[in-house]
Amino acid sequence: MDNNEEYQKNLLEFERKIEAEEKIxxxxxMPDAYRHHLIRQMSQHAHSEVIGMQPEGNWVNRAPSLRSKKILIAKIQDEGGHGLYLYYAAETLGVSRDQFVQWLHEGKAKYSSIFNYPSLSWADIGAIGWLVDGAAIVNQVSLCRTSYGPYSRAMVRICKEESFHQRQGYEIMCDMMNGTEDQRKMAQDAMNRWWWPSLMMFGPTDNDSPxxxxxxxxxxxxxxxxxxxxKFIDKTMDQAEFIGLTVPDPDLKWNEETQHYDFGQIDWEEFYEVIKGRGPCNRQRLETHIQSHQEGEWVRNSAREYSRMMKEAKKELV
Amino acid sequence: METKEMIAAYATRLGDTSLILSHRLAKLYASGPTLEESVALTNISLDHLGQATTFYQYAAKLNANGLNEDDIAYRRNEREYDNFQLVEQPNTDFAFVMLRQYLVDAFNYHYYSALCDSNDETLAAIAAKAIKEVKYHYRHSREWLLRLGKGTEEAYNKLDNALVHLWSYTKEMFTPDAIDEALASLGIAVDLKSVQEQWERDVFEFFSELKLQIPEKIFQAKGCKEGNHTELLGHILCEMQYLPRAYPDAKW
Structure with a gap:
């Protein structure tokens, strides 16, 4: 059997599995292109979890009650954990975590552009949980059925925690809308700033998604x-209306015929600007990640040296 | 002061040390040397926050003045806080973070072990829960100190530098005040002398293994139980209390 024949045979078996909903x-x-697509998508997903800790971390020391502080710390910790699951799952494709991080630092790997927006008030913590995690869940629930086994299993675990985050975010928005005039203003302001970037999280329209x-x-x-x-717009609209928040889109209205909400034009120019690294916080987010990675280097070196010495000592005993 | 008031003050100060340490650790959510360590540090922060909350809830119940645990955390000023000055110290680098943690963990390990036998049932119950967490914290920080102290020269030097700074804030942990003494005589509070003996035995032996020299003839801070602090606490509280102070009528 020559190489080409073997390739065709492997490809047929791969396609059969995909067709039969068997996990890879x-x-x-697997075809190289399949592997490369996953390496790109999964590492981008892992980086998004980790960079996503920053806008929330901006409020970790200003959470206004012991309970809200606890929830926020736990949420940020969950995101770190999601980053870990995804890096581990992505490593099964033959690329190390060090390599993924290096690609991020070199600007060769991306993360979700939503995290390049600043978190300016406590209501942003509500909006990030409700809208950003809400949008992420819609995408991730669908990814639980993805064809690559390790990715699919990571997503199942992640979705369980994300649904808590979404509810916790909505709870903050509810409390603020039921609170003082200042709190209601903060909540509406956060809604105004996070709504459109949340819609952009799903990526370009199908026609522009190569x-x-x-x-x-x-x-x-x-x-x-x-x-x-x-899907996201349909489910979120009802939740916004229920607590009296206005969605910042004058064209948004229910369409009886399609049984969905029609919505206005997304500013794709802004989307591509942020993706190209020219968003409000792109530089800051990446620099923060690079800085803490560099500051940890002497610690990692010392831990490695200690481990090497312990191994040597064990050998001598034997 | 009535016994009930003294227990409330005692619980509040235990809560204060836990809260401020939790606050310092929380900020390290993405600054660990590895992602795993960032997750571990926030986990430990959460444990301390949980301990602070239960101590404050108990204090609020005893005070019965209508103030709840959030009021205790968010509506007191620097001089009303009685935390160890050690936990206010900044996250200068990972050696500072881990040494600060180790010194407190070693203290908490012996302190909470003893508090489990308190004649006050609530304090004993809080300690019984906390000690399970503290055992992990202690193991974790000790393991890191081994890696820093016995690994590279650079790490050893950073650890040594952290020790010179942090050692100034260790002595006051063992200085009893009138509340400690009165409650200890009732079998409610922990005998600090015995905790000190055990802490020194552990810490001196471990530092000798790491070839770390305990600094001599240096400044020793005092008065944490009288609301004495470094300049750092005011900034911590400014940040922490910003929203409840700026919007006093708001509920969050």
């Missing part, structure tokens, strides 16, 4: 950007 596992054969088609064929992605975005 790390030791299974990687989507192949990802759908291989069942890495299970639903299109536009479909997921619509």
């Amino acid at each position: 596992e790390p030791r299974d054969w 990687n989507s088609q192949r990802a759908m064929k291989w069942k890495i992605k299970r639903e299109s950007n536009d479909k997921l975005r619509q």
Whole structure:
């Protein structure tokens, strides 16, 4: 059997598994393009969890009650844990975590552009939980059925925690809308600033999303950007109305015919500017990550040296 | 002062040390040398925050003055806080963070072990829960100190530098005040002399293993139980109490 024949045979078996909804596992054969797509998507996902700790961490020492402080610390810790699951899952594709981090620092790997916006008031912590995690969940619930086994299993765990975050964020918004005039203003201001960037989280429209088609064929992605975005808008609108928040979109209205909300034009120019590194906090987020990574180097070196010495000592005993 | 008032003050000060340490650790949510360590540090921060909350809840119940645990945390000024000055010390680098943690963990380990036998049932119950967490904290910080003290020369030097700074805030942990003495005589508070003996035995032996020299003839801070602090606490409280102070009528 020559190489080409073997490739065709492997490809057929791979496609059969995808068709039959069987998971692809790390030791299974997979096309290079499938592997590369996953490396890009999963590492980007892991980086997003980790960089996403920063806008929330901005309020960790200003949480206004013991309970809210506890919830915020636990949430940020969860995001760190999600980063870990995803790095571990992505490492099964043959790339080390050090390499992923290096690509992030070199600007070769991206993270979700939503985290390049600043968190300016306590209500932003509510908005991030409710809208940003709310949008992430819509995407991630769909990813629980993704074709790559380790990714799918990580997503199942992550979704359980994210749904708590979304509810906790909504609780902050509810409390603020039921609170003083100042609190209501803060909540509406946060809504105004986070609504459009949250819609951008689903990525470009289906017509402008070049990687989507192949990802759908291989069942890495299970639903299109536009479909997921619509799902998010439909479910979030009712929640906003219920607590008296106004969605900052004059074109937003219920469409009886489609049974969905119609919505206004997303500012795609802003989206691409932020993706290209020209958002309000891009530089700051990356520099913070690089700085803490560099500051940890002497600690990691010392831990490695200690471990080496212990191994040597053990050898001598034997 | 009635016994009930003294127990409330005692619980509040235990809560203060836990809260301020938790606050310092929380800020390290993404600054650990590895992602795993960042997760560990926030976990320890959460444990301390939980301890602070239960101590304050108990104090609020005993005070019965209508103030709850949040009022205790968010509506008192610097001079009304009675935390160890050690836990106010900044997150200068990982050696500072871990040495500060180790010195407090070693203290908490012996202190909470003894408090489990308190004649006050609530304090004993809080201590019984806390000691399970403290055992992990103590193991964690001790393991890190081994890696810093016995690893590279650079790490050893940073640890040594942290020790010179932090040692100034250790002695006051063992200085009893009238409340400690009165409650200890009733079998409610912990005997600090015995905790000190055990702490010194552990710490001196460990530092000798790490070849760390205990600084001599240096300044020793005092008065944490009279609301004495370093200049750092005021800034911690400014940040922590900002929202409840700026919007006194708001509920969060």
